[in-house]
Amino acid sequence: MRSFLFYLVSILVGAAFFLFARWVGNDYLFFAGYTVLQFIVLATAWNILGGYCGYVNFGSAAFFAAGAYSSVALHKLAAGIDKIFPESLAGLMNMILPLPIPILIIIGGIVSGVIGLGTGYLTLRLRGAFFAIATLALAVVLQTLIVNWDFVGGSRGAYIIRPNDIPILGSYIQYLFLVMLVLSVIAIATARIIERSRLGYGFATIRDDELAAEACGVPTLRLKLIATTISGALMGMAGAPFPYYIGYLEPSSAFGLAYAVNSIAMPMIGGTTSWVGPLVGALLLGIIQQVATVTISSAVNLLIVGLLLVGFVIVAPKGIVGLVQDFMRARASDQGRPTWRSRLAIFANMRPGAR
Amino acid sequence: MASPLLEVDNLGKRFGGFVALDGINLSVTQGERVGLIGPNGSGKSTLVNCMCGTLQNESGTVRFDGHVVDGLAAHQRTHRGMARSFQLPRPFTTLTVSENIRIPLLYTANTRRGAHLSLAEITARCEELTGLVGLAAKADKLPRDLTQVEMRKLELARAMAAEPKLLIADEAMAGLSQSEVADIVALLIKLNERGITIILIEHIMRAVMSFSQRLVVLVSGKKIADGPPNDVVNNPEVIGAYLGQ
Amino acid sequence: MQFELLINAIIAGLLLGGLYAAVTVGVSISFGILDIVNIAHPAFIILGSYIAYIVNQTLGVDPILTAIIVLPAFYALGAAVYQVYYASFEKRGQDALRGLAFFFGLLFVTEVMLILVFGVDYRYVQAPYIDYTLHFGFVDLPLRMLIPCVLSLLMLLLLQLYLSRTFTGRAIMAVSQDQLALQLMAADPIKIKRIAFGISIATASLAGAFLIVIQPLEPSVGREYIGRVFAICVLGGLQSLPGTVIAAMLLGIVESITATFYGPSWAPAVAFGMLLLTLAFRPAGLLGR
Numbered sequence: 001m002r003s004f005l006f007y008l009v010s011i012l013v014g015a016a017f018f019l020f021a022r023w024v025g026n027d028y029l030f031f032a033g034y035t036v037l038q039f040i041v042l043a044t045a046w047n048i049l050g051g052y053c054g055y056v057n058f059g060s061a062a063f064f065a066a067g068a069y070s071s072v073a074l075h076k077l078a079a080g081i082d083k084i085f086p087e088s089l090a091g092l093m094n095m096i097l098p099l100p101i102p103i104l105i106i107i108g109g110i111v112s113g114v115i116g117l118g119t120g121y122l123t124l125r126l127r128g129a130f131f132a133i134a135t136l137a138l139a140v141v142l143q144t145l146i147v148n149w150d151f152v153g154g155s156r157g158a159y160i161i162r163p164n165d166i167p168i169l170g171s172y173i174q175y176l177f178l179v180m181l182v183l184s185v186i187a188i189a190t191a192r193i194i195e196r197s198r199l200g201y202g203f204a205t206i207r208d209d210e211l212a213a214e215a216c217g218v219p220t221l222r223l224k225l226i227a228t229t230i231s232g233a234l235m236g237m238a239g240a241p242f243p244y245y246i247g248y249l250e251p252s253s254a255f256g257l258a259y260a261v262n263s264i265a266m267p268m269i270g271g272t273t274s275w276v277g278p279l280v281g282a283l284l285l286g287i288i289q290q291v292a293t294v295t296i297s298s299a300v301n302l303l304i305v306g307l308l309l310v311g312f313v314i315v316a317p318k319g320i321v322g323l324v325q326d327f328m329r330a331r332a333s334d335q336g337r338p339t340w341r342s343r344l345a346i347f348a349n350m351r352p353g354a355r
Numbered sequence: 356m357a358s359p360l361l362e363v364d365n366l367g368k369r370f371g372g373f374v375a376l377d378g379i380n381l382s383v384t385q386g387e388r389v390g391l392i393g394p395n396g397s398g399k400s401t402l403v404n405c406m407c408g409t410l411q412n413e414s415g416t417v418r419f420d421g422h423v424v425d426g427l428a429a430h431q432r433t434h435r436g437m438a439r440s441f442q443l444p445r446p447f448t449t450l451t452v453s454e455n456i457r458i459p460l461l462y463t464a465n466t467r468r469g470a471h472l473s474l475a476e477i478t479a480r481c482e483e484l485t486g487l488v489g490l491a492a493k494a495d496k497l498p499r500d501l502t503q504v505e506m507r508k509l510e511l512a513r514a515m516a517a518e519p520k521l522l523i524a525d526e527a528m529a530g531l532s533q534s535e536v537a538d539i540v541a542l543l544i545k546l547n548e549r550g551i552t553i554i555l556i557e558h559i560m561r562a563v564m565s566f567s568q569r570l571v572v573l574v575s576g577k578k579i580a581d582g583p584p585n586d587v588v589n590n591p592e593v594i595g596a597y598l599g600q
Numbered sequence: 601m602q603f604e605l606l607i608n609a610i611i612a613g614l615l616l617g618g619l620y621a622a623v624t625v626g627v628s629i630s631f632g633i634l635d636i637v638n639i640a641h642p643a644f645i646i647l648g649s650y651i652a653y654i655v656n657q658t659l660g661v662d663p664i665l666t667a668i669i670v671l672p673a674f675y676a677l678g679a680a681v682y683q684v685y686y687a688s689f690e691k692r693g694q695d696a697l698r699g700l701a702f703f704f705g706l707l708f709v710t711e712v713m714l715i716l717v718f719g720v721d722y723r724y725v726q727a728p729y730i731d732y733t734l735h736f737g738f739v740d741l742p743l744r745m746l747i748p749c750v751l752s753l754l755m756l757l758l759l760q761l762y763l764s765r766t767f768t769g770r771a772i773m774a775v776s777q778d779q780l781a782l783q784l785m786a787a788d789p790i791k792i793k794r795i796a797f798g799i800s801i802a803t804a805s806l807a808g809a810f811l812i813v814i815q816p817l818e819p820s821v822g823r824e825y826i827g828r829v830f831a832i833c834v835l836g837g838l839q840s841l842p843g844t845v846i847a848a849m850l851l852g853i854v855e856s857i858t859a860t861f862y863g864p865s866w867a868p869a870v871a872f873g874m875l876l877l878t879l880a881f882r883p884a885g886l887l888g889r
Binding site for chain 3: 143
Binding site: 220 | 407408409428429430431433434438439441445446447448449450454457458459461462463466513514516517
């Protein structure tokens with residue numbers, strides 16, 4: 001029953017914003033909204049490995065860019081069918097390519113998922129600190145590879161021609177917005193399902209005490225690999241539509257530092273113990289950054305994020321969600337009866353490890 | 356003569372230049388109650404870690420239930436039926452007492468070939484175990500709200516939740532009162548009667564003597580005695596190295 | 601011709617290795633000995649570079665001299681950062697996640713502030729030896745690389761002596777192994793760690809000066825060095841200073857040869873690639889146990 005409510009509410013909220021933006025008539029809201037939704041996916045994805053399992057990933061940009069560049073590669077493939085494929089295949093290829101965005105998303109997810117699995121397999125037997133450093137390494141290695149790969153444009157970048165209009169909806173950006181909206185719901189739903197399952201318990205034990213988890217029979221390496229793969233895949237899915245959103249993709253923007261920082265800052269500021277945290281963090285920080293970029297400058301808005309990250313990590317390590325929970329628990333225990341606050345806490349179902 | 360459940364064959368473990376275990380031979384038959392004693396730092400916990408897979412031994416072999424387990428990860432050995440409690444309790448700090456006990460049920464008891472426990476059964480066994488160690492009242496509390504003694508009981512309950520063939524209790528009774536010690540010993544004996552082989556590592560001699568059918572003594576990484584408890588405690592070498600007067 | 605190119609590449613690599621060793625030694629202390637994953641270390645180095653740059657621009661003072669003068673300030677900064685780290689994380693027994701996020705935040709904030717103050721243009725320093733190159737036959741020894749390399753090795757030698765001969769130095773080595781024994785010897789582990797971390801950041805001051813003498817800089821260069829620093833640290837076997845030097849030289853040579861024969865756009869990947877390989881196959885390092 002609670003799950004049904006969750007999906008219903010998220011669809012309603014998403015639909016409400018979408019209709020509101022259409023009514024306002026300004027495409028800017030869709031552009032800004034897309035960015036915020038993208039961050040929701042990235043933050044939620046990061047949290048599956050970082051918050052649930054306790055393994056920090058500094059290379060979110062790598063997974064995001066891998067998804068983006070698989071789309072670019074497929075786009076280039078579509079543009080160069082006659083040059084690349086022999087005549088016999090060209091006809092077939094012309095029917096399949098260019099691939100629609102949802103398929104690109106799936107492919108981007110698979111590519112990044114495999115990268116996550118590979119990185120994890122190489123480094124997850126080691127301590128968490130080494131894994132974190134390895135993810136940094138991954139981002140740079142991947143960026144260097146892309147910069148040197150001329151097929152996707154290398155350092156010169158790649159142009160993606162996107163259609164102007166979509167039947168029924170109107171402008172293309174509205175279509176992208178909807179796609180990202182659906183992706184956000186999928187990401188959050190995934191996190192939520194994991195949380196409530198045996199897998200979620202397993203992740204929590206890895207975070208709390210990996211040695212004891214092993215002794216209890218938890219196959220820690222396997223679970224960590226699952227987490228890395230899912231996390232990477234979701235990030236790749238977020239990256240796949242990006243070239244179509246931005247029109248011109250070059251490595252420094254795909255691998256931008258903003259992705260690494262935001263995907264860490266948003267869950268840590270929002271709260272890492274449940275799916276609510278990354279959502280709250282992404283909405284809050286995403287909106288602040290949109291406002292700051294327009295009013296001040298984009299460098300300053302990154303500074304704000306960095307300072308907030310350091311501040312929260314020192315002062316409020318449980319994040320916004322943690323602060324709210326403490327507040328609710330203090331009030332709820334006053335009377336011993338469930339209050340609307342404690343009921344809200346149960347609805348958000350912040351578990352396991354949500355204390 | 357049944358083949359031993361656990362066979363430790365010439366096990367060796369070093370940390371850098373320090374020899375923690377030197378050629379340990381140990382054999383435990385199904386259903387036995389073995390006590391393992393020795394001064395602090397003699398290698399008892401290291402031996403447990405090597406047997407259970409938390410550490411990898413450099414030399415020698417460990418055989419459990421007829422199969423060599425060297426090289427297997429700790430969780431695989433737990434699946435095969437070895438369970439242990441940690442000397443310094445290592446609870447899952449963000450999970451409640453009840454959830455802590457649930458983990459081995461979810462990941463070990465539930466995944467053995469042929470076993471498929473329903474959610475209700477898991478919950479029932481979880482509650483049973485929580486009550487068995489006297490933690491029913493604190494089932495929904497976090498480990499940080501427990502006393503030292505209660506944390507040790509949680510450690511033991513968690514090891515029991517893995518439904519092992521062999522249970523290794525590493526100083527599970529430190530700090531308990533006389534009656535609590537007696538309760539735990541009674542509990543372990545009852546488990547043994549159900550068929551679980553138990554190795555008890557302890558300093559509390561009264562508990563060790565009343566519990567063990569066989570006593571093994573470890574000093575400075577070497578086994579110096581292995582036999583019936585009364586013989587062992589009267590062994591002059593053991594008295595000199597560990598027991599005192 | 602190829603042979604001469606190779607020799608020069610190797611020599612350039614060795615000289616570069618000297619710099620890399622200076623850049624890494626701070627992390628050898630903070631990560632190898634204190635077990636603190638200070639990924640913000642390159643940020644402190646770049647900070648040192650920019651301070652040397654400003655003083656050089658306004659007062660014309662030699663950058664390396666500036667770094668030496670500013671050393672105590674960096675030491676104090678390191679001690680202060682450690683205090684915050686200890687009070688917020690180590691004492692509370694927080695999981696490693698938050699400590700990492702903290703340093704990552706520091707790294708990031710430092711870089712962004714430098715961008716806001718100095719912009720993204722490359723900055724460089726002026727000093728008499730920077731444009732001067734010694735020639736021995738076909739071998740070229742640019743002074744701007746030779747001097748930092750020599751000074752760096754000197755700094756490492758002094759550190760090694762300090763860590764092995766003085767009481768505080770040995771206490772620092774001991775704190776990584778046995779805190780209780782240290783306390784019994786009437787040394788406060790927290791104070792020892794604070795001193796060690798302070799020293800670690802102080803080395804960043806010098807490393808920063810070396811860096812800007814060797815190459816022009818802009819704020820994001822720091823991030824390139826994260827991979828190098830940890831690659832060298834892990835390859836060299838974490839706690840070993842001699843290992844750090846050897847690994848640094850090795851990395852320098854491999855990078856230099858790659859840049860000479862395959863082009864400079866591949867250079868950043870070398871360090872990180874080596875790091876990934878080392879972590880995957882030989883995490884104890886070349887000289888590690």
